[in-house]
Amino acid sequence: MAATLRHVAERAGVSVSTVSRAFSHPHLLAPQTVARVTAIAQEVGYVPNPLARGLITGTAANVGLIVPNLASRFFAELVKAAQARAREAGQGVLIAGTDGAAETEADAVRQFGPQVGGVILCSPRTTSARLKAMAADRPVVLVNRRVPGIPSVVVDTAAAVRAAVDLLADGGHRRVAYLPGPGKAWSDGERRRAVRERCAELGIEAVVLPEWEQAKGGHAGGVEAVPELLASGATAVVAFDDAIAAGVLTGLGDAGVAVPGRISVVGCDDMQALECRPRLTSITGRIGDAGRSAVELLLSLREGARGRSVRLPAELVVRESTGPRGAG
Amino acid sequence: MAATLRHVAERAGVSVSTVSRAFSHPHLLAPQTVARVTAIAQEVGYVPNPLARGLITGTAANVGLIVPNLASRFFAELVKAAQARAREAGQGVLIAGTDGAAETEADAVRQFGPQVGGVILCSPRTTSARLKAMAADRPVVLVNRRVPGIPSVVVDTAAAVRAAVDLLADGGHRRVAYLPGPGKAWSDGERRRAVRERCAELGIEAVVLPEWEQAKGGHAGGVEAVPELLASGATAVVAFDDAIAAGVLTGLGDAGVAVPGRISVVGCDDMQALECRPRLTSITGRIGDAGRSAVELLLSLREGARGRSVRLPAELVVRESTGPRGAG
Numbered sequence: 001m002a003a004t005l006r007h008v009a010e011r012a013g014v015s016v017s018t019v020s021r022a023f024s025h026p027h028l029l030a031p032q033t034v035a036r037v038t039a040i041a042q043e044v045g046y047v048p049n050p051l052a053r054g055l056i057t058g059t060a061a062n063v064g065l066i067v068p069n070l071a072s073r074f075f076a077e078l079v080k081a082a083q084a085r086a087r088e089a090g091q092g093v094l095i096a097g098t099d100g101a102a103e104t105e106a107d108a109v110r111q112f113g114p115q116v117g118g119v120i121l122c123s124p125r126t127t128s129a130r131l132k133a134m135a136a137d138r139p140v141v142l143v144n145r146r147v148p149g150i151p152s153v154v155v156d157t158a159a160a161v162r163a164a165v166d167l168l169a170d171g172g173h174r175r176v177a178y179l180p181g182p183g184k185a186w187s188d189g190e191r192r193r194a195v196r197e198r199c200a201e202l203g204i205e206a207v208v209l210p211e212w213e214q215a216k217g218g219h220a221g222g223v224e225a226v227p228e229l230l231a232s233g234a235t236a237v238v239a240f241d242d243a244i245a246a247g248v249l250t251g252l253g254d255a256g257v258a259v260p261g262r263i264s265v266v267g268c269d270d271m272q273a274l275e276c277r278p279r280l281t282s283i284t285g286r287i288g289d290a291g292r293s294a295v296e297l298l299l300s301l302r303e304g305a306r307g308r309s310v311r312l313p314a315e316l317v318v319r320e321s322t323g324p325r326g327a328g
Numbered sequence: 329m330a331a332t333l334r335h336v337a338e339r340a341g342v343s344v345s346t347v348s349r350a351f352s353h354p355h356l357l358a359p360q361t362v363a364r365v366t367a368i369a370q371e372v373g374y375v376p377n378p379l380a381r382g383l384i385t386g387t388a389a390n391v392g393l394i395v396p397n398l399a400s401r402f403f404a405e406l407v408k409a410a411q412a413r414a415r416e417a418g419q420g421v422l423i424a425g426t427d428g429a430a431e432t433e434a435d436a437v438r439q440f441g442p443q444v445g446g447v448i449l450c451s452p453r454t455t456s457a458r459l460k461a462m463a464a465d466r467p468v469v470l471v472n473r474r475v476p477g478i479p480s481v482v483v484d485t486a487a488a489v490r491a492a493v494d495l496l497a498d499g500g501h502r503r504v505a506y507l508p509g510p511g512k513a514w515s516d517g518e519r520r521r522a523v524r525e526r527c528a529e530l531g532i533e534a535v536v537l538p539e540w541e542q543a544k545g546g547h548a549g550g551v552e553a554v555p556e557l558l559a560s561g562a563t564a565v566v567a568f569d570d571a572i573a574a575g576v577l578t579g580l581g582d583a584g585v586a587v588p589g590r591i592s593v594v595g596c597d598d599m600q601a602l603e604c605r606p607r608l609t610s611i612t613g614r615i616g617d618a619g620r621s622a623v624e625l626l627l628s629l630r631e632g633a634r635g636r637s638v639r640l641p642a643e644l645v646v647r648e649s650t651g652p653r654g655a656g
Contacts, residue, residue: 062422062443070408073401080398080425087424087432092440094390095423096415097408104415112420115390115443219603246603253605275547275574277581 004046005303011040016300017089028090062092063295064116066108068124068185070097072218073271074241074287075122078143081291082120089299109134118298120291121145124185139301141294145186151307153293157187157268160283160314161194164238164266165202167281167318172325173236173264175205179225179248181240182214188240191268195238207232222247226255235263235325242267246276249321260323270317278320286312333631339368345417348627390420391623392444394436396452396513398425400546401599402569402615403450406471409619410448417627437462446626449473452513467629469622473514479635481621485515485596488611488642489522492566492594493530495609495646500653501564501592503533507553507576509568510542516568519596523566535560550575554583563591563653570595574604577649588651598645606648614640 009016014037021028022037040046063086067075075097083093094116096108105126109119118139123131128147134140135150142152168176178195181188192208199206209228212221222244229237229248239245245267252259259265259278267273267282274280293310301307337344342365349357350365391414395403403425411421422444424436433454437447446467451459456475462468463478470480496504506523509516520536527534537556540549550572557565557576567573573595580587587593587606595601595610602608621638629635 070411071401071404073399073404076399076401076404079423083398083423083425087435092422092424092436092443094420094443095407095411096420097411107415108420115420115422219600250603250605272547275578277578 004305006300006305007044008037008041008046011044012037016303020299020303021088021090062086062094062112062116063298064109064112064119065093065095065122066098066105066119067095067122068098070095073243074269074285077271078122078287078291081288082295085292085295089295091295091299106130106134109137117302120294120298124187125183139298141298141301141307143290143294146309149307151297151301151309153290153297153310153312155187155285155287155290155312155314157283157285157314158190158194160316161191161238161268162198163316164281164283164322165195165198165204167316167322168236168264168266169199169202169204171236171264171323173204173234174325175207175232175234175236177207177209177229177232177234177237179209179222179229179237179239179244180211181218181244182211182221184211185240191238191240207234209237218243219247219250222249223251223254226251226257229263230255230257236266236322237263238266239268241269242271242273242280242282245280245282245321246272249276249278249280259321262326264322264325266316266322273317273319276321281319281322282317284315284317286314332633334628334633335372336365336369339372340365344624344627344631348631349416349418390414390422390440390444391626392437392440392447393421393423393450394426394433394447395423395450396426398423401571402597402613405599406450406615406619409616410623413620413623417623419623419627434458434462437465445630448622448626452515453511467626469626469629469635471618471622474637477635479625479629479637481618481625481638481640483613483615483618483640483642485611485613485642486518486522488644489519489566489596490526491644492609492611492650493523493526493532495644495650496564496592496594497527497530497532499564499592499651501532501562502653503535503560503562503564505535505537505557505560505562505565507537507550507557507565507567507572508539509546509572510539510549513568519566519568535562537565546571547575547578550577551579551582554579554585557591558583558585564594564650565591566594567596569597570599570601570604570608570610573608573610573649574600577604577606577608587649590654592650592653594644594650601645601647604649609647609650610645612643612645614642 005016005019009019019037022034086093098104120141122143131147142150146152178192196206209225212224245265248265267280269285270282273282289312333344333347337347347365350362414421426432448469450471459475470478474480506520524534540552573593576593595608597613598610601610617640
């Protein structure tokens, strides 16, 4: 087996990214580190593979990153973390936003062309077959999406959503609404299923509220959903994300409905929980960690490592927007 | 004078980006459009310059974009619009976030290397001398920053900030506070000066509140500023941006202070005005237009056009968070 960056890193007692950087951006490291790494590379017969050579020549010294919506705080956080991690490895990030359109995703991958050595895809809606075709051409890592055979980083919010349902059931809630995000994202399906399944297991009722139009934005979607929520008879709602949950809080406030007295509200992704009044019970998504992990996974693929999938834990953080049924 | 893309576009009756695309991504256009454009290019003797040739070979078919904070909604909106405009021209966007550090900006420009044909810099804090050095090496367009000799796109929020002060003075306010953003951004200086100067012209008092730490984020900064605001004796506050203004509203709500009854609040950039209760009076920054204009300016520079500066108008939008002094 050919020596990889990882072998060199282990022997030198440094990180893989330090080894990578010793070849690509030696001026960023202490001279003695560069000397040790290059000596060990020679010793173990490390030869950069074509993609790794791209790192050195600069032809593939970029990570491609495709996200559905650059103006969403959630994806902006992911981009920011991925870009910071890539920079540590001496790489730039070539980014494209697709507005969730599968067509645009394929275009963006083609457009990156030889400028990127691999692509991180946050692709909530592209078909699995299409993703597999993309992954056949170049290293691909998926974020918050699982497709057999393609390495991925997934934040496991479903388990925390189940914990939220447990919290609500413990508080005496017997009917829990789920307010979806727009357009059938993969993670939306996971969260919806978690609410339904956990409610069924606990013998309480789940109600899935109608989707709203993506173009409105999450906050406006949440405001708009309030009449349906009130009509549903649910005393608690789990929203697809914090932006939507914040909109629900705003709409309930406008309607004079007490939170959590009459309706308890749970968000997801923990992007603006502390900006809400009452402060929002939410699920910490750690999307920054996911962005960093995705870059690491992609760099390791480019070094010839086998693909693997990373599952990051998520956690329910209970704040002020949830309480016992009928507390108000 | 050599023929430029613009000449070809005018003769062919199509946009500059269509001409650009006819050379770089002909498969995206109707075959008859490509045929007409290339025929006219031959006719007028259009020869792509080295950078434009890069467009065709793909070596410089990217726009570099540097923003201080990728996780801010304001810059995410700019990135999204720039990226959409670049895609129309068959270009990718290579993006870097710098957390506002001038060091990182220079690194990012170096790192883009030959992969970009020009750079759009949202550089609120880098020195003018440094920006000039960057612009000497390659086409550079600044956003919301003016440096003599470098083309720029500026959203003229200062005029709208003056209009906000007029509104407040008309409502009987005699002491107006300005709540700065962190770290002395160029646009912060513009807005601060506008408040001070307009107050002086109207014979009312301006108070500049202390800055807060950038790491906290705008909303938390706004919440934190509330005790100082109350202590200042001001009956109205203009905040550097909407995130900060939203935090002020939250903090005033926590303190039981009526808005606009006791304190009127004005935001800037209009990024989350409708999500606030009361709905925030704010200044529409049109940052999407700025992102698009910056890409167009950069593409025209790369086609050999002379640099120019674009000033986009901003507008005060009066909503519920402002009212006459002492209305409550």
